[in-house]
Amino acid sequence: MSTDFFLFIVVGFCAQIIDGAxxxxxxVLSTTSLLALGVPVANASAMTHVTEMFTTAASGISHAWHRNVDWKLVARLAPAGMIGG
Structure with a gap:
């Protein structure tokens, strides 16, 4: 495997540890780290956003699974969030 692959793993792992804490x-951490290591801007942004999609989905599923979601509040906030988005 290429060194770039391991570079992405190390940066993602470190950024996720700090994010979890x-x-x-x-x-911010992953994009800045990748840019400092010479990754092109478009690639750093794309990799960060793709990774965030999976980590955010996993977090949302985990909260729903553990019943940490107030669905009445979601129903009140979702329309404004969708319009704003």
Whole structure:
């Protein structure tokens, strides 16, 4: 495997550890780290956003599975969020 693959794994792992501890900053840390290591801007952005899609989906599924979601509140907030999005 190429060294780029291992580079992405190391950056993603470190950013996720910090994100898990603080609850934020995965995108900032991973994008900044990849840019500092010479990855082109478009590639760094794409890799960060693809990774965030999977980690966010896993987090949402986990919260739903553990019944940590107030569905009445989701129903109230979702229309404004969809319009804003």
């Amino acid at each position: 603080l609850g934020m900053a995965f995108g």
